[in-house]
Amino acid sequence: xxxxxxxxxxxxxxxxxxxxxxxxxxxxxxxxxxxxxxxxxxxxxxxxxxxxxxxxxxxxxxxxxxxxxxxxxxxxxxxxxxxxxxxxxxxxxxxxxxxxxxxxxxxxxxxxxxxxxxxxxxxxxxxxxxxxxxxxxxxxxxxxxxxxxxxxxxxxxxxxxxxxxxxxxxxxxxxxxxxxxxxxxxxxxxxxxxxxxxxxxxxxxxxxxxxxxxxxxxxxxxxxxxxxxxxxxxxxxxxxxxxxxxxxxxxxxxxxxxxxxxxxxxxxxxxxxxxxxxxxxxxxxxxxxxxxxxxxxxxxxxxxxxxxxxxxxxxxxxxxxxxxxxxxxxxxxxxxxxxxxxxxxxxxxxxxxxxxxxxxxxxxxxxxxxxxxxxxxxxxxxxxxxxxxxxxxxxxxxxxxxxxxxxxxxxxxxxxxxxxxxxxxxxxxxxxxxxxxxxxxxxxx
Amino acid sequence: xxxxxxxxxxxxxxxxxxxxxxxxxxxxxxxxxxxxxxxxxxxxxxxxxxxxxxxxxxxxxxxxxxxxxxxxxxxxxxxxxxxxxxxxxxxxxxxxxxxxxxxxxxxxxxxxxxxxxxxxxx
Numbered sequence: 001x002x003x004x005x006x007x008x009x010x011x012x013x014x015x016x017x018x019x020x021x022x023x024x025x026x027x028x029x030x031x032x033x034x035x036x037x038x039x040x041x042x043x044x045x046x047x048x049x050x051x052x053x054x055x056x057x058x059x060x061x062x063x064x065x066x067x068x069x070x071x072x073x074x075x076x077x078x079x080x081x082x083x084x085x086x087x088x089x090x091x092x093x094x095x096x097x098x099x100x101x102x103x104x105x106x107x108x109x110x111x112x113x114x115x116x117x118x119x120x121x122x123x124x125x126x127x128x129x130x131x132x133x134x135x136x137x138x139x140x141x142x143x144x145x146x147x148x149x150x151x152x153x154x155x156x157x158x159x160x161x162x163x164x165x166x167x168x169x170x171x172x173x174x175x176x177x178x179x180x181x182x183x184x185x186x187x188x189x190x191x192x193x194x195x196x197x198x199x200x201x202x203x204x205x206x207x208x209x210x211x212x213x214x215x216x217x218x219x220x221x222x223x224x225x226x227x228x229x230x231x232x233x234x235x236x237x238x239x240x241x242x243x244x245x246x247x248x249x250x251x252x253x254x255x256x257x258x259x260x261x262x263x264x265x266x267x268x269x270x271x272x273x274x275x276x277x278x279x280x281x282x283x284x285x286x287x288x289x290x291x292x293x294x295x296x297x298x299x300x301x302x303x304x305x306x307x308x309x310x311x312x313x314x315x316x317x318x319x320x321x322x323x324x325x326x327x328x329x330x331x332x333x334x335x336x337x338x339x340x341x342x343x344x345x346x347x348x349x350x351x352x353x354x355x356x357x358x359x360x361x362x363x364x365x366x367x368x369x370x371x372x373x374x375x376x377x378x379x380x381x382x383x384x385x386x387x388x389x390x391x392x393x394x395x396x397x398x399x400x401x402x403x404x405x406x407x408x409x410x411x412x413x414x415x416x417x418x419x420x421x422x423x424x425x426x427x428x429x430x431x432x433x434x435x436x437x438x439x440x441x442x443x444x445x
Numbered sequence: 446x447x448x449x450x451x452x453x454x455x456x457x458x459x460x461x462x463x464x465x466x467x468x469x470x471x472x473x474x475x476x477x478x479x480x481x482x483x484x485x486x487x488x489x490x491x492x493x494x495x496x497x498x499x500x501x502x503x504x505x506x507x508x509x510x511x512x513x514x515x516x517x518x519x520x521x522x523x524x525x526x527x528x529x530x531x532x533x534x535x536x537x538x539x540x541x542x543x544x545x546x547x548x549x550x551x552x553x554x555x556x557x558x559x560x561x562x563x564x565x566x567x
Contacts, residue, residue, distance in 0.1 A: 095518050395523030415528055423519060423529040430517040435460030444456035
């Protein structure tokens with residue numbers, strides 16, 4: 001079933017032809033074949049608990065429900081609304097309403113899976129149980145941790161979630177309504193001009209392309225309204241790069257130069273004063289203040305409380321402080337607790353915390369979990385693949401795909417160039433991404 | 446998007462069109478069957494009807510592009526590399542073929558060209 005082991009690369013011409021043939025063959029096969037050849041479900045009485053019903057938790061629940069029979073699969077999460085987070089950028093661009101990103105968690109929970117509508121308050125991997133916020137202990141034989149992450153707005157002095165949508169403050173990540181409020185502020189700025197600040201935190205973060213996308217979207221909005229010359233856009237980079245993959249960082253540097261976006265390297269936001277409209281940044285030379293008329297605040301991110309305070313995070317290294325889970329980067333299996341897996345944003349692995357990462361992590365983690373419970377072995381490997389349709393203006397994007405090693409891993413080599421601003425990449429983001437995501441939640445993609 | 450599994454394509458298309466997916470598939474299949482039925486019944490392509498259908502098809506291609514631009518908030522200036530022009534051409538061609546077939550069926554049902562041109566074909 002899993003064919004994500006083969007890295008793609010090599011000469012463009014031959015692969016392009018092969019890709020076209022593959023695509024044609026795939027479509028023809030889709031028309032001819034009635035169903036996918038699925039391995040028979042594994043019979044087991046195992047108790048499998050999935051903590052978190054976001055993208056990773058639901059995808060894991062669907063995959064597990066397909067692959068085991070007789071097991072007790074329990075999903076633990078208090079959130080009834082499910083957010084399609086990749087849609088937040090489109091909402092903040094004024095292209096979609098907040099409802100675009102909102103659906104019901106219950107719509108994706110497989111019938112054979114029990115859903116406890118409570119939050120996990122405590123992980124006890126030694127006692128093999130989780131405890132919910134009502135104090136209910138849920139024992140398990142296998143645990144999949146998919147709690148997502150915490151947006152730590154409190155780490156920026158003066159910043160509060162309630163400020164989003166007021167006094168020129170936006171923040172795309174906070175939620176669908178906040179993304180819409182961000183558009184209102186950005187749109188107001190696009191009508192008046194002034195200084196707009198963008199940037200990212202120094203921590204690991206969700207979709208590191210999103211802050212860049214919003215800079216490009218703001219630039220495009222200004223241009224469409226004939227206001228670009230009245231505005232100054234500054235991107236505060238947390239280090240000396242604009243993206244963790246060097247070749248992409250260099251491309252973004254060129255695009256920023258082309259669009260007239262100024263870059264302040266080694267600037268990390270530490271405080272905001274909404275009254276004075278001033279943001280303070282930590283730099284190697286000490287604190288620096290920038291005034292703004294619009295700012296897209298991206299807070300530091302860390303693992304949720306319950307994970308941070310458990311034995312699950314890395315004990316040392318760069319991921320320890322923020323509590324990211326100590327998992328093997330190839331199998332997503334916990335390094336110390338063999339019956340625990342970590343998928344999605346909470347996993348302490350390099351690179352993407354994106355829906356694309358989830359799509360490729362979950363089948364690998366599930367394969368290893370099933371190998372563990374059935375006494376077999378799994379050769380499934382997660383290579384760090386992730387993808388980012390990096391919007392460079394409304395109507396164009398670069399379909400950037402890469403892995404742990406900073407290799408570009410284009411899905412359509414020779415056809416869709418990863419570092420070219422293309423309409424087709426935008427069309428995919430607009431039309432195909434959400435359906436692919438939903439299919440992933442249902443275990444179909 | 447890293448691997449191309451036919452069932453993933455099917456699942457994604459089902460998500461894109463939702464409840465409309467199977468009715469749309471049925472519509473396309475019925476349209477093609479109706480077209481084939483007309484061809485078999487008349488044992489030839491009616492040239493006058495075809496020319497008018499092709500004229501409608503020309504417009505249909507542009508409607509296809511306009512529709513795609515509208516639902517993706519895009520403008521014609523967004524066409525960047527060759528693959529974009531290929532995609533736009535593909536959309537135009539699909540719109541043109543569909544509109545031509547649909548027009549041909551409608552004109553047949555209206556009796557346009559029916560029998561009147563048939564003798565000339567012989």
